[in-house]
Amino acid sequence: MGVTYLDLKNANVARVRAAIRSGDYTGHTAGLGAGYLQANVVIMPEAYALDFMRFCQRNPKPCPLTGVSDTGVPMMQTMGQDIDIRRDVPAYSIYRDGVLNGSATDISDLWQDDMVAFALGCSFTFEHAVQTAGIPLWHIQNDTTVPMFRTSVQTVPAGRFDGPMVVSMRAIPQGRIDEVTEISRRYPLAHGSPLHVGDPGKIGIADVTQPDWGDPAPIGPGEVPVFWACGVTPQVAIEQAQLPLCITHKPGHMLITDVAEDAEVPILRHPE
Amino acid sequence: MGVTYLDLKNANVARVRAAIRSGDYTGHTAGLGAGYLQANVVIMPEAYALDFMRFCQRNPKPCPLTGVSDTGVPMMQTMGQDIDIRRDVPAYSIYRDGVLNGSATDISDLWQDDMVAFALGCSFTFEHAVQTAGIPLWHIQNDTTVPMFRTSVQTVPAGRFDGPMVVSMRAIPQGRIDEVTEISRRYPLAHGSPLHVGDPGKIGIADVTQPDWGDPAPIGPGEVPVFWACGVTPQVAIEQAQLPLCITHKPGHMLITDVAEDAEVPILRHPE
Numbered sequence: 001m002g003v004t005y006l007d008l009k010n011a012n013v014a015r016v017r018a019a020i021r022s023g024d025y026t027g028h029t030a031g032l033g034a035g036y037l038q039a040n041v042v043i044m045p046e047a048y049a050l051d052f053m054r055f056c057q058r059n060p061k062p063c064p065l066t067g068v069s070d071t072g073v074p075m076m077q078t079m080g081q082d083i084d085i086r087r088d089v090p091a092y093s094i095y096r097d098g099v100l101n102g103s104a105t106d107i108s109d110l111w112q113d114d115m116v117a118f119a120l121g122c123s124f125t126f127e128h129a130v131q132t133a134g135i136p137l138w139h140i141q142n143d144t145t146v147p148m149f150r151t152s153v154q155t156v157p158a159g160r161f162d163g164p165m166v167v168s169m170r171a172i173p174q175g176r177i178d179e180v181t182e183i184s185r186r187y188p189l190a191h192g193s194p195l196h197v198g199d200p201g202k203i204g205i206a207d208v209t210q211p212d213w214g215d216p217a218p219i220g221p222g223e224v225p226v227f228w229a230c231g232v233t234p235q236v237a238i239e240q241a242q243l244p245l246c247i248t249h250k251p252g253h254m255l256i257t258d259v260a261e262d263a264e265v266p267i268l269r270h271p272e
Numbered sequence: 273m274g275v276t277y278l279d280l281k282n283a284n285v286a287r288v289r290a291a292i293r294s295g296d297y298t299g300h301t302a303g304l305g306a307g308y309l310q311a312n313v314v315i316m317p318e319a320y321a322l323d324f325m326r327f328c329q330r331n332p333k334p335c336p337l338t339g340v341s342d343t344g345v346p347m348m349q350t351m352g353q354d355i356d357i358r359r360d361v362p363a364y365s366i367y368r369d370g371v372l373n374g375s376a377t378d379i380s381d382l383w384q385d386d387m388v389a390f391a392l393g394c395s396f397t398f399e400h401a402v403q404t405a406g407i408p409l410w411h412i413q414n415d416t417t418v419p420m421f422r423t424s425v426q427t428v429p430a431g432r433f434d435g436p437m438v439v440s441m442r443a444i445p446q447g448r449i450d451e452v453t454e455i456s457r458r459y460p461l462a463h464g465s466p467l468h469v470g471d472p473g474k475i476g477i478a479d480v481t482q483p484d485w486g487d488p489a490p491i492g493p494g495e496v497p498v499f500w501a502c503g504v505t506p507q508v509a510i511e512q513a514q515l516p517l518c519i520t521h522k523p524g525h526m527l528i529t530d531v532a533e534d535a536e537v538p539i540l541r542h543p544e
Contacts (some may be wrong), residue, residue, distance in 0.1 A: 050322045050388075053329075053342050058350050060537045068326050070430070078330050078428060116322075156350060156539060158342070185536060188460060192536055262465055264457060265332045267428060 008032055013256055017080075021087045026105045026253075029090060030124065033256040037189070037266060039066050039079070039119035040231045041089055041255050043237065043247040046071045049116040051159025055237060056120070058156035062165060062233030066187045066259070066266035067119035074111055076119060078267045080258035085117040091250035098242035107247055121189035122231050122254060123168060129183050135176055138217045145252070146170065147211035148230050152204025153195070155233060158169070160233055160241035167195055167227040169208065170257045171219040180226065196227045203227060213251075280304055285528055289352075292528075293359045298377045300524040301362060302396065309461070309533045310526040311338050311351070311391035312503045313361055314510065315379070315519040318343045321388040322430025327509060328392070331426035334437060334505030336461045338531070338538035339391035346383055348391060350539045352530035357389040363522035370514035379519055385514065393461035394503050395440060397533045401455050407448055410489045416443065417524070419483035420502050424476025425467070427505060434512035439467055439499040439511040452498065461538055468499045468520060475499060485523075 003024040008016050013033045019025040028039055044052060049071070056063040067079040076083040086108045094102045094110065104110070123146070126139055139146045146168045153165040172180050177197055185193035200208040208225055209216050213232055219225050238246050248253065259266045275296040280288050285305045291297040301310055314322060321343070328335040339351040348355040358380045358457055366374045366382065376382070399409055411418045418440045419536070425437040429499050444452050457465035472480040480497055481488050485504055491497050521527065531538045 046322070050318070050325065050343075053322065053325045055341070057325075057337055057340050058538065058539055065329055068329050070326070071322075188536070264460070267330060267332065 004068075005032075013258060016085070016256055017088050020090050021084065023105055025029035026090045028252040029254045029256055030252060035261055037066065037079075037256040037257045037259040037261045037263065038122055038124050039257055040122055040234070041085065041249040042118045042120065042234060042242055043085065043115055045112070045245065046114045046116050048160065048241070048243055050254060051161055052118065054158035055155070055161035055234070055239055056118070058158055059233065060188065061229035062155065062231065063190050064121040064191065065118065065229055066121045066189055069117040071116050072113040074117065076117060076255075076257070080268065083255070083257065085255070086111050089249045089255050090253040093248045093250050095243070095246040095248070097244060098239045101151070103250055106238065110141060110245070113233070119255055119257070120231060120234065121191070123190055123228065124193065126184045126187040128261065130180055133179065135172065137170055139170070139215065144217065145214035147215060147217050148213035148232055149200075149205045149208075149225075149227075150212045153192065155237065160243075161170075161237045163237040163240050165195065166213075166230045166232040166236055167203065168214070169211070169217065169225050169227050170232040171217060171223040172226045174222055174224050177224060177226065191229045191231075194226045195229050198224055200225060200227075249261065277304075285530060288528055289355070289360050292362050293356065298362045298525075301526045301528055302524060305528040307533055309338065309351075309529045309531040309535065309538060310394055310396050311529060312394050312506070313521040313527050314390045314506060315357065315359065315387055315393065316386070317517065318386045318388050320432065320513070320515055323433055324390065326430035327427070327433035327506070328390070330430055331505065332460065333464050333467065333501035334427065334503065336463065337390065338393045338461055339529075341389040343388050344385040346387075346389065348389065348527075348529070350541065353392060355527070355529065357527070358383050361450040361527050362525040363520045364473055365520050365522050367511065367515070367518040367520070369516060370511045375522055382517070382519060391527055391529070392503060392506065393463070393538070395462055395500065397462035397470065398456045398459040400533065401459065402452055405451065405455055407452060407455050409442055410443070411487065416489065417486035419487060419489050420485040420504055421472075421477045421480075421499075422484045422508075427509065432515075434510045435505070435509040435512050437467065438485075438502045438504040438508060439475065440486070440502040441483070441489065441499050443489060443495040444498045446494055446496050448452060449498065456500065463501045463503075466498045467501050470496055472497060472499075498514055
């Protein structure tokens with residue numbers, strides 16, 4: 001029995017996650033569970049987990065780590081009361097030896113005793129804050145995917161994990177650059193302040209109208225392209241690492257957590 | 273040939289670290305290398321490193337991870353141009369099976385191919401910011417160690433690592449609580465905002481005049497005790513974990529890094 005996006009648009013987080021767990025909702029999560037942190041998901045064998053954590057620690061802007069499971073335990077205990085990472089993401093991508101090998105809406109049959117699940121913050125949080133400040137974001141107003149680009153900036157490697165920094169671009173009015181920088185810096189779990197403002201060529205982007213991922217977005221008169229570190233960066237590093245098995249969320253189909261999106265730390269059990 | 277604290281008081285970071293590496297300076301680091309991030313240090317066999325990283329991720333206020341070495345590599349490459357973690361800390365504590373077993377000013381002979389070194393942020397950064405805002409801190413003005421207390425608040429465990437949250441106490445004028453909270457929240461790598469404001473009993477502290485570590489500090493008229501998560505927390509967790517070998521900095525004798533203390537992320541090679 002399918003549940004539509006509109007059915008869930010104003011539902012609380014528990015209801016949204018229940019619809020996802022049951023398999024009734026398998027769509028994207030943008031705009032769902034308003035006010036709560038959404039996360040990218042990466043699941044891999046423990047043998048690679050320490051290096052992947054090091055990669056995240058060394059590249060905190062593209063890879064802001066918000067949660068890590070115990071080995072073989074699919075519950076993300078610090079991010080929610082009852083989050084089963086095998087079933088609570090609407091859709092998963094399955095990589096074998098670095099190659100996309102299939103997708104699924106439930107990975108219970110692929111879960112192994114040596115698996116570790118990671119959750120990484122995404123840009124939704126700071127996008128909400130920017131819009132709340134009255135700065136419009138074209139891709140949201142036009143219901144497209146933000147344009148993303150491979151850059152010439154390199155990540156700091158760790159073990160097998162390495163690769164270029166991927167950025168997302170948002171066109172911002174010239175007069176509001178400082179403000180948008182200040183706002184985004186307040187959200188280190190949502191990629192923090194911009195990686196670069198102004199000249200796409202400076203970070204190796206040849207044509208800002210031709211994104212490598214997502215949809216093109218215009219840069220209007222009086223607007224400046226602003227580039228933020230992007231959650232596709234670890235995705236590229238994971239593909240290059242060619243792990244025998246690695247499972248991620250399907251782009252746009254995130255984990256919705258019980259952590260408030262403006263929480264100082266993404267730890268539910270952390271006493272405040 | 274000894275070098276004194278006063279010799280180094282206004283020296284740059286490279287000069288301070290050189291005096292430490294050569295063994296000419298083995299004292300405490302408070303006030304040295306002004307403007308640069310100082311870090312607590314924990315070194316352990318790789319077998320425990322993934323759980324310790326999980327412990328830090330789950331307890332970001334007491335354990336703000338600022339750097340992690342590769343396994344067997346003593347250089348902290350993301351925090352400085354030339355930081356050798358075996359020699360660049362003025363003094364080390366050596367724990368065997370969870371018991372303090374000795375100290376050293378150079379641990380080259382104890383370093384093993386399976387060692388991983390961790391650096392964790394400390395409170396110096398936010399203390400500077402608080403003082404700059406014109407809020408005096410009694411323990412600094414009186415050249416004593418901040419009072420620290422074991423609390424009834426529990427950390428979120430990971431593997432062997434577990435234990436109570438340890439806090440430091442600073443007495444703050446009632447009218448400036450909001451300000452000091454706001455300032456400290458800006459420094460997530462220096463323990464962030466307070467864990468508790470006001471009532472020591474609420475977090476299991478029976479007598480606020482009798483600290484478990486450090487020196488007593490008075491709470492003056494019109495002042496309120498404010499408690500921040502403290503870097504002794506991982507120290508207690510490490511002792512409880514009873515690792516066969518674990519090496520830490522000696523309290524007060526920190527690693528001085530090349531990372532600016534107000535850096536958004538503690539990664540030198542991270543492109544900004």
